[in-house]
Amino acid sequence: MTLLVGSCGVGKTTLARKYADIYLDLKFPTQREWLLDRLTQVLHGKKRLVLDGVETMPELFPILLDELYDSKLGPYRKVLLISSIAPSRLRHFTPEVAKHTSIAPLSPLLLDELGAKGDIDRLWFYGGYPEGGIFLKRNYSSWHQGHLKRLAEEELPRLGMPLDSQLIELLFEELAKLHGRSWNASSIARVLDSDHRKVDALVDFLADTFLVRRLPAYTSEINKRLVRKPIIYLRDSGLWHSLLGLNGLNHLHEYELAEISWKGFVIEQLLAFIDTQDVDYKASHFGTSSGDRIDLVLEIAGNTWAFQITTAESIDQKDTAHLKKTADMIDANYRVIVARIQQPVEHENHAIANLRWLLDEFKDVRLW
Secondary structure, eight states: OEEEEOOTTSSHHHHHHHHOSEEEETTSHHHHHHHHHHHHHHHSSSSOEEEEOGGGOTTHHHHHHHHHHHOSSOGGGGEEEEESSOGGGSTTOOHHHHHTOEEEEOOSOOGGGGOTTOOHHHHHHHOSOTTTTSSOGGGHHHHHHHHHHHIIIIIHHHHTOOSOHHHHHHHHHHHHHHTTEEOOHHHHHHHHTSOHHHHHHHHHHHHHTTSEEEEOBOOOOSSSOBOOSOEEEESOHHHHHHHTTOOSHHHHHHTTOHHHHHHHHHHHHHHHHHHTTTOOEEEEEEEBTTSOEEEEEEEETTEEEEEEEOOOSOOOHHHHHHHHHHHHHTTOSEEEEEOSOSSOEEOSSEEEEOHHHHHHHTTOGGGO
């Protein structure tokens, strides 16, 4: 069977309904009862079954496992499960269940999905939620405001977030202020009248609902004082821009937020793409107390990649020398500056790239 996972509003249900002969939303008790009454029949039948909201019916997993062992036909090729929370948070999603399950992540739209002529700036500002403005600009403000309200009042409490709706909205507002910056749980704890351990747990929960990315610090034995705190990003750039009340790219530049926003956007586009490739990797950031920085360190297939990300439209020798110096500290095999340039420049183990070229390069199976 396949488990489709992704954040609320990303389009999981819309996509799955195109596949389904039988679609059931397990958030509704009547549909859970219908399934239990006919489970063997629908699993062993020929119709494609989609079960949405499986996190609301944890007892389903051992039942499905029993049916799998009883069946000689392998029915799970025709069963698609949908969840808005990571498998590690699903009760009864045991290693034995995982062994028979393919995980398919669905992120907000990636640049590659918009085609060769896709508007990078539009995707950057409005974000990748299909209804969040990327296709119809006038939906941007109202959809994101409504989406945040639905998350706070319905979806996150349903998924098990132990916080009332007003505090969830306040938490998002505070996370927006920390986007692209070193994580500081204590500052948010003061606002929420809580403690840093509880705030850490809340952010872990948001990471497992695919709304927040906590980028850990790179660990190394080098003889330098290293930055140890993770960097926090809201995974969708449009959601972050909406939380800040921004109305266009000109606002990003006006408030000097473009650089932070672009870094988060590029990191998310790259990592969300790699998530679809079914490969193991480790992502982090690197920094020293003397100010040396690498925005993204990617350890994958035995190689270490160092990425410096900038909104600059031209790169000079000083920029490449700085990346070389910092990347040498961690013995990175490949070094890439991701900038808003027109023509990429590629060398043996380093490149000056634009985002579209970089994503095309990462499609090359030889990288894995």
